Amino acid sequence: MDGQLDYGLAFTAGILGSGHCVGMCGSLVSAFFVRMGDAGKGWRPLVAYHGARLGIYTLVGLVAAAIGLALVSTGIIGKAQAILQIVAGLVVIVLGLDILGWLPMRLPAIGLPAAAARKMFAAAGQAGPMRGAALGGVMNGLMPCALTLAMAVKATAAPHPLAGAGLLLAFGLGTLPSMVFVSVVFGRLGARLRGILLKAAALVVIALGVATLSQGIRFFEVMLPLPNW
Numbered sequence: 707m708d709g710q711l712d713y714g715l716a717f718t719a720g721i722l723g724s725g726h727c728v729g730m731c732g733s734l735v736s737a738f739f740v741r742m743g744d745a746g747k748g749w750r751p752l753v754a755y756h757g758a759r760l761g762i763y764t765l766v767g768l769v770a771a772a773i774g775l776a777l778v779s780t781g782i783i784g785k786a787q788a789i790l791q792i793v794a795g796l797v798v799i800v801l802g803l804d805i806l807g808w809l810p811m812r813l814p815a816i817g818l819p820a821a822a823a824r825k826m827f828a829a830a831g832q833a834g835p836m837r838g839a840a841l842g843g844v845m846n847g848l849m850p851c852a853l854t855l856a857m858a859v860k861a862t863a864a865p866h867p868l869a870g871a872g873l874l875l876a877f878g879l880g881t882l883p884s885m886v887f888v889s890v891v892f893g894r895l896g897a898r899l900r901g902i903l904l905k906a907a908a909l910v911v912i913a914l915g916v917a918t919l920s921q922g923i924r925f926f927e928v929m930l931p932l933p934n935w
Contacts, residue, residue: 716860759846792923806909860918
């Protein structure tokens with residue numbers, strides 16, 4: 707799939723997943739800035755918080771793509787790029803189905819446990835307006851999220867680490883509007899609408915997975931007749 711289209715779909719998944727972000731993290735983020743009081747007001751703490759959160763997403767994409775390239779470069783499984791894309795596509799599709807609740811059992815969450823996040827959020831709020839906000843953003847980025855995990859798996863099939871970083875950054879930017887104004891949105895966005903938006907985001911995730919799977923199959927078919935397979 708064309709890289710720009712990948713970024714566009716990732717951004718769209720972030721936009722549509724905003725309701726999920728608000729439902730999952732909205733109360734934590736709102737409470738975080740409320741506890742900071744006057745120190746948390748103004749644009750600088752917001753930039754520090756969301757800049758750190760987006761930085762974590764970007765780093766996750768960079769590392770995921772680097773791991774994918776490392777697996778490919780070993781040559782242990784021959785033309786591994788095609789196989790990696792096929793596997794990544796299948797996993798992303800499964801994660802999308804999990805978000806929709808269409809699997810017989812839910813997949814385990816991967817990331818910082820919510821209970822631990824709440825305690826660390828409270829401690830970060832006492833670390834000063836800029837440092838505390840940045841720490842809060844880092845922890846927010848590390849919280850378990852099926853959408854983020856799906857994007858990270860997709861990034862393992864990126865052609866180079868910067869492409870993987872860009873993919874996760876595009877996803878993070880899609881979540882930015884609702885997360886910046888979460889104190890306003892959180893009170894107005896109902897659970898039903900959040901669920902509808904999350905399902906729409908899951909369909910975009912599945913589309914990304916199908917595209918990655920299709921690309922991997924086509925690449926496999928091209929590589930199969932070549933020598934040294």
